Amino acid sequence: MKLTLTVNGTEYARTIEPRLLLIHFLRDELGLTGSHWGCDTSNCGACVVWLDETPVKSCTVLAAMTDGRRVTTVEGLARNGVLDPVQEGFSACHGLQCGFCTPGMMMTARWLLDRNPNPTAAEVREAISGQICRCTGYENIVRSVLWAAGNDGNDGNEGNDGNDGSDDDGRD
Amino acid sequence: MQVPAQVEYEKATSVQHALALLARYGPEAKVLAGGHSLIPMMKLRLAQPEVLVDINGLTDLCFIDRVADELRIGTLTRHAQLLESELAGEHFAILHDAERVIADPIVRNWGTVGGSLCQADPSEDLSAAFAAMKGTMVIEGPGGSREVSARAFHTGPYETVVGPSELLTEIRLPIRPGHQRGGSAYLKVARRAGDWPVGAAGAAVWLTDGIVADVGIGLTAVGARHFVAAEAEEFLLGRPADEENLARAGEIAAEHCRPVTDQRGPADYKRHLVRELTARVLRAALSRAGGLAGRPS
Known part of the structure; x- marks a missing residue:
């Protein structure tokens, strides 16, 4: 079938098999290997991309379902060579070790901050609760997202170290 | 790597169009909505439809x-x-x-x-x-x-x-009329965030003068017929909404459900869950409806 969609602002037209999963279309057809193919069962969230305005797990969406829609991947986070504050936050707060979960985590974090610019640590944990990180124990991911919340807009004067003192309930 | 079997794809543009497509392709067609159950089943080849009718465009x-x-x-x-x-x-x-x-x-x-x-x-x-x-x-x-x-x-x-x-x-x-005080709640026990339930219970209760005027009790994952704890509902109907009756309703619900032992837990534990969750969810629903009857103040 013929598929036309917009990925990170660029329109693509391809002929695909209807059974092709979105994650494989992005990685294998478009060469956008930033999104990771993880558990393949919609549990781990390494493959999270935006479909129109919302994050979805692209291992559980057919590429065919995105016809006429917009997809945003981690490659679309930075604008004109300037990293998104979420990306800056993961760098500043050591929000990754192996990096496998990172693209999905960052796509969800950007979505959270767009809807809730000042989340609590507990709200960050709830937002990423469908995504798995086996390195960080989530602590530094939460710090990174809170850092990004403090630095969104790049005015640079509301930055914090992500330690809001609440430490919520200590659960992951 | 899990990949669905080959399948045809049709994008429905209206409810009538979806119905026409389903009629044309017959029982080998499957409706594709969010796909978060169907696509995993297709990847495991537990489902192998010949045609997918995608209804995601039916915003109405x-x-x-x-x-x-x-x-x-x-x-x-x-x-x-x-x-x-x-x-x-x-x-x-x-x-x-x-x-x-x-x-x-x-x-x-x-x-x-x-x-x-x-x-x-x-x-x-x-x-x-x-x-x-x-x-x-x-x-x-x-x-x-x-x-x-x-x-x-x-x-x-x-x-x-x-x-x-x-x-x-x-x-x-x-939506019931205002003079019937109603409340509802749902409680689930799962092993980890995002998982399927080991067991879960939902309740909706309506009171008239502290007496249960109507009640619905739903049970998930424990083999309740039509997801309903019918015998427990029957017991509560017309009785005061007090602690003793809630506990008894939990016992009745546990008696009549038919959980199976699986990787989420043994049947006797699930039955225990039903007893507890039914009583608790009724309590939660009642507290939203305006409180339990017969509570020592």
Whole structure:
């Protein structure tokens, strides 16, 4: 079938098999290997991309379902060579070790901050609760997202170290 | 690597178009909504439809409205939309309780209410919630639309009354008159965030002068027929909503459900859960309805 969609602002037209999963279309057809193919069962969230305005797990969406829609991947986070504050936050707060979960985590974090610019640590944990990180124990991911919340807009004067003192309930 | 088998794909542009496609392709066609149950099953080759009829473009099935004394929920409503709906939460707190524990926020963004119901997984949460609220399902078919009680919707695990050329389009929930004090709640025990339940219970209770005027109790993942604890409901009806009766209702619900031992737990533990969760969820629903009767002050 013929598929036309917009990925990170660029329109693509391809002929695909209807059974092709979105994650494989992005990685294998478009060469956008930033999104990771993880558990393949919609549990781990390494493959999270935006479909129109919302994050979805692209291992559980057919590429065919995105016809006429917009997809945003981690490659679309930075604008004109300037990293998104979420990306800056993961760098500043050591929000990754192996990096496998990172693209999905960052796509969800950007979505959270767009809807809730000042989340609590507990709200960050709830937002990423469908995504798995086996390195960080989530602590530094939460710090990174809170850092990004403090630095969104790049005015640079509301930055914090992500330690809001609440430490919520200590659960992951 | 899990890949679905080859399949044809059709994008429906209206309910009528979807029905025409389903009629044309017959029982080997499957409706594709959010796909968060169907696509995993296709990847495992547990489902192998010949044609997918994608209804994600049918935005007129995406609504949560109050019409007279009913709350109406379109079946393409995403879980996240139901969770965010103030209207739904105001009248049926049970819906927000249930949605909050369905899968995870990302899955809820794309998974749909109708998809969950039609998948009819015995561990699916909304089936018990709608059964507790005594909702009505609206099904469109080639001959027009028909209504089926939420309590007669499921014919078995993964089976519903929706025929191969029909489409579930709407769920209707009765909003009771104000003089009946009502409340609802849903409680789930899962092993980890986002997991299917080990067991779960939902309740909707309406009181008149401290007496249970109507009650619905839904049970998830524990082998309750039509997701309903009918015997416990029958026991509570007309009785004072007090602690003793809630505990007894829990015992009755536990007696009559038929959980099976699986990787989520042994049957006797699940039965224990039913007893506890039924009593607790009734208590939670009653507290929202304005309190328990017969409590020492």
